[in-house]
Amino acid sequence: MGRKAKHDKQDWILAAFQTLGDKGVDGVKVERIAKQLGTTKGSFYWHFADRGALLVEMLDFWDQQGTRTIIEQLREAGIPADEQLRQLGRIATETRTHGLDAIAVEGALRAWAGQDEKVAALISKTENTRIKFVAGLLVDIGYGEQEAHSLAHQIYLMLLGVYSISRYDANPIHSQTYIEFVDQLADLKR
Amino acid sequence: MGRKAKHDKQDWILAAFQTLGDKGVDGVKVERIAKQLGTTKGSFYWHFADRGALLVEMLDFWDQQGTRTIIEQLREAGIPADEQLRQLGRIATETRTHGLDAIAVEGALRAWAGQDEKVAALISKTENTRIKFVAGLLVDIGYGEQEAHSLAHQIYLMLLGVYSISRYDANPIHSQTYIEFVDQLADLKR
C-alpha cells in the first residue's frame, strides 16, 4: 500500500522526550522536533491530530514504560527485598533508557506537572504507587509499617531531589548520596 | 519633574516571580505581567531594557533576598545549633515571602536552571553554600565532619524533593516528612 514509514509515532514521542528533558514542555514545538528528526510538520500532522495529542501520548508512554515495567521487573526478578531495594535505587538514577536521559525527563515531567493539572494527577498517582512499593519492600526487610512508610517517603523525596538537582549540576555525588542512603536502609534494620 | 510612579522595578519583579512560580520561565511574558499589574508594555520598557534584563534582575533579587538573609538571620539569632537547624527546616518550607509562594518559586527556579547555564551556575553556587551551612550546624551539634556532610546532603536533597513535589501535590505530608527528618537529626546525635 504505502511506502515504509521513515518515522512512526514512537520516533516522534522519543524525540519529543528528548527536547522535553532539554527545554521543558514549552520547548516542545512541533516544528523543532520535525527539524530534529530531519523532516517537516507535514509528517507530524499525519501521525498526530495536534500538539496536544502528542503530549497525551507522551504521558501515556511514560506511564507504561517508566513506572510499571520497573516494578514488574523487580517483582519477577525473584530476589530478596533488600536486594530489590538496592536495585531500585540504581535503576531510578540510571541515566539512559530508550536512548534518552531519564533524569532530565523525570525532572522536566515534574516541572510540567506544576503547570498542568492533568499531568499533576498522573504524576501524583505514580508517586503514590512508587512510595507504597518502596514501603512494602521496607516492611519485607523488617521495618514496622509506620516507620517503613516514613522512610519510603524520605527515600522518595530524596530521589526527587536528585531528579531536580541533576538537571543543572552533573556532579554524581548527588546520586551517590541518595544511593548510599537507600543501601544503608537495606543493609541493616536500625 | 515627572509624575509619581505607579509601579517600580520591584513591583515588576515580584509580579514576574508570581507567574514564574505559576507558569515557569517560559510563561514570564512581559505583556502578561503588564496585564497582571493593570498596566501596559510601555511601562515595562521604561523600567527594563528588555525581557532578559528582567530575568537577570529576578535572579539578583532572589540571590540577595532568598539565601543570604536567611543564613544571616539564623547566625544573628544567637540560638544553639540544633535550634537553628530546626528553624531552618521551617523557614525553608514556609510558603510565603513578599506575598508569593516560596516553594513554587524555588521549584520553578530549578526547572529554569535546567534550561539555562547562567541560572544553573547561580543555583549550584547557592546549593553549595546552603549544604555547607547545614553541615556546619550538624558539626556543631556533634556529628563528625564526614557524617555531617553526608547528612546535610541528604537533608538538602529531601528539601529539593519537597520543592519539586509541592508544585503539583499540595499534601502537607511532604513538608512534614522533611521536617521530621531534620528534627530527628537535631534531637539526638545518633
Next chain:
DNA sequence: AATTTAACATACGGAGCCGTATTGTATTGC
C-alpha cells in the same frame, strides 16, 4: 500659568509557532 520631564499608553513591524490545505513522491497490490 507655562514648561519640562518622568511615567505610562498605543500603534506598528517582525519573528515564531500552530494548524490546515494543497500538492508532491515513493511503494505496494494488481
Next chain:
DNA sequence: GCAATACAATACGGCTCCGTATGTTAAATT
C-alpha cells in the same frame, strides 16, 4: 505499468509575543 495508498513537503492564515517608535498625561519646577 498503473492506480491506490501512505507518507512527506510546501504554502498559507492567524495568533502571540517581542521590541521600537511615537503619542499622551500628570506631577514637579520655574
